[in-house]
Every structure is written in C-alpha cells, then in structure tokens.
Amino acid sequence: MSVKVLSKGEATRERLLDLAEKAVLQKGFGATTIEELIAAAGLTKSGFFYHFRDKNDLAQALLRRYIDRHNDIIDDMFVRSSELTDDPLHGFLIGLKFFADLLADLPNTHPGCIVASFCYQDQQFSRDIRDLNAEGVRAWRARIQVRLQEIAKRYPPRPGVDIEALADMCTAIVEGGIILSRTLDEKEMLARQVMAYRNYVRLAFETREA
C-alpha cells in the first residue's frame, strides 16, 4: 500500500473518481450527473471531458479501480493471515476474522460495492463493462476457492458441504450483508454476517471426534 506521487492531471482524475464513486453508490449511476461532479471538483465541463471520453468511460474507470483495489485488499489479508500459521483452515479463519475486524472498524455503514451497484444497472453500460464486472467477481471467487480446496485436502468436509458454493457464499454474504446493513442502517450487520459465514466454514470442516 505505497502512496504514489500523482501528477496534477492524475490527481484531478482521482478526485473525479472519488466523487463519482461516492455519488454512484448513493444515487445510482444514471442519477449521478456530470454537472454535480465538476461542481464538487471545481472544474468545468470541458475539463471533465478531457479526462473521460464520456460517462461510460467514467463508469469503466470507476469499476476497474474498484476491482483492482479490492483484489489487493483481499490478497494482502490472506498473505498476512497465512504468515501466522501453516494450517490452511486456521489461516482462512484468521483471514476472515481480519476481514470482519476491518469491516467493524469502518466509521459508518459500508459505503457499498460498485460491482453490485453496476449489476443492478447493467443495461446502461456497454458489454465491456458487464464483462469487467463478471471478471471482478470471478477474481474474488478464485481467491477463495483456492483456499477452500487446500482446506478440503487436509480436512474432509462434512456431508452436504459444496466447496464451490461455499466459496461463492463468501461473496454472496458480503454483498447481501452490505445491502442489509445499508437498508436497515445497522452498522454491525456486515461484520456479524462475515463472522456467521466464518462459523459455517468452521462447522463444515470440523473434525468429528467429540
């Protein structure tokens, strides 16, 4: 997580993306106007179109940045947790605990997921963006599936446990948890859901000797 030195242009672009991300998560992409973004960024319309070809180009940049950042966060978490133990199950559970703590430490309710937001507005976007969205989800899935398969090698899963579904369930819980925490305005909801998922993983691979 190094702090890059940005040129003036890159800094403006990042500022626009920050403002756009916030607005899109609160109002949706269609209701986010270029006018409001440039007003907040202190820029003219021409300035905006210097950085982005059109609104669709903004969407693509937004999504790409979001996916890249979150892949880094996930990787970082699993690297840190696997340094603490050699046991894949133990390491995964520690990683999930890190993740839950991270979410619990957010000052407000989770701001929302760009992938989920775009999923519910996908007909506004070009094919590239929908593909990019799917690629993002597949990247998360792959990271989790690898770990669960490592675990399953050492610990036979309890009957009825579907490893692939269990991997996707992690993403589903996070996406669903974000929706619940936002809708109900319950800040603790998301971390609690991650911990509930963690408990399922624990039960799913629990050795049976009492």
Place this chain on the structure above:
Amino acid sequence: MSVKVLSKGEATRERLLDLAEKAVLQKGFGATTIEELIAAAGLTKSGFFYHFRDKNDLAQALLRRYIDRHNDIIDDMFVRSSELTDDPLHGFLIGLKFFADLLADLPNTHPGCIVASFCYQDQQFSRDIRDLNAEGVRAWRARIQVRLQEIAKRYPPRPGVDIEALADMCTAIVEGGIILSRTLDEKEMLARQVMAYRNYVRLAFETREA
C-alpha cells in the same frame, strides 16, 4: 394467489408497474424514463400522470407491490411446509427446499430484487421510500427469526451459532446470490446458494450423537 378482476384503470396501472419494474431492475431507477414506459404501454404522458403524481410516486407503488407480493410468497411457502411436519427444524428445511426449487425453476436468471436496487439508489428517493425499504427487509427477517427461535427451543444450536445473524443470513444469501447469478450470468447459482444456506442450518442444529 387468486386472480383479481381488474378495472381498466387498474389494469393500465399494473401494466405500467410491470414495465417499470423490469426496466428499473435492468437500468436502475434514474435511467428509467417515463417516455419509454408510456411508449411501451401505449399511453400518453398525461395518461401516466393520471396514475402517478410523479416519478417518486411510481417508485413507492413499485416498492409496495414488490414487498407485499414477496411477503405472501414467503408466508405461503412456510404454511405449505409446516403442513408436512410438526418438527420446526424439519419444516424450515422443507421450506428452504421449496424455495430453492422455486428459484431453480425460473426460466432465466433471477430478474433482481427491487429492495436491493433501491438500496443502491436511495438518495434519489424520499424518506418514506427508504423507510418502506427497511420495513420490507424487517418483515422478511421477522418471518425467519420466529422459525429459527422455535427450532432453537427444541434443538440446542452448536457453539458459535448466532440465531439472529443466521436469520439475517438467509436474506443476505438471497440478495448476494441474486447479484452473483446476474453478474456471472449463472442461472443455477441462486438456488445453489439457498441450498448451501440450508445445509448450514442443518449443521447448526445437528444433534451431536454420531
């Protein structure tokens, strides 16, 4: 599920709501235009404003209808499943199986949830609508929590199992599963996630005698 006889006005209103629901789930509320709705419904703009005060009024009607319908579906499912057994755990598991079958039988990927869609665009709406959205989620939560508490009375949950979180997890799994199935365009995803949740419930209340 009786088929109501609709007056002409009610039929037009329902037609508008059907079109709006479909469009909103695909493009988002902000990007859904009144023009496109009236074009598809074969109506003039004045005709639209005869049925709805403004776009916000349309949103409210859309959400209310969605929540009412789905409460009915859930109730119906649990009534049917509880007729088959006296055991609350068994009944809940049967209900979840019904639900998964229902989702698996959908011709395409799930069309999406209005509550989730609105959650990601909530700053577009008035306070009433946000409150209504929360009320919808609380209604689902209550229905599930009642059942889980009944189960917990008879079967002591395994250590680490959080009944309240487990209730919310059902909604989270469905919302998250919808997002995954849509984003990845995998039709089977949603039912599979519900079955994975069902398996967690089974493990969570499993009696320990081997």
Place this chain on the structure above:
DNA sequence: TGAGAAGTGCACTGTTGGTACAGTACTTGT
C-alpha cells in the same frame, strides 16, 4: 344513459449529456 373514470393534446420550463473547437495557463525535461 349519465356521471365519473380514464384518458388525449398541446404548450411550456428547466436540466442534463454530449459535441465541437479555439484559446490559454501551467508544468516539465533538456
């Protein structure tokens, strides 16, 4: 058949996304 429900038609306002292009100030390597 008559009253109200369910519309049509028209004229208008203001906002937004987007295009086009000429000009300018700031920055950076050499």
Place this chain on the structure above:
DNA sequence: ACAAGTACTGTACCAACAGTGCACTTCTCA
C-alpha cells in the same frame, strides 16, 4: 530559458427528459 506537451477554460450549441398545467374527449359500468 524555452519548447512541447499537459491540463485545462470559455462559448455556443443540440436533443432528450422530467415535470407542470389545463382544456378537452372518450370510454365504462352501475
């Protein structure tokens, strides 16, 4: 210190859309 970009500003314009207001017509059903 200067040239060559980089990062903008200013102006002028268009079409699509939300929304308002009101007079008028047609359809429906008790």
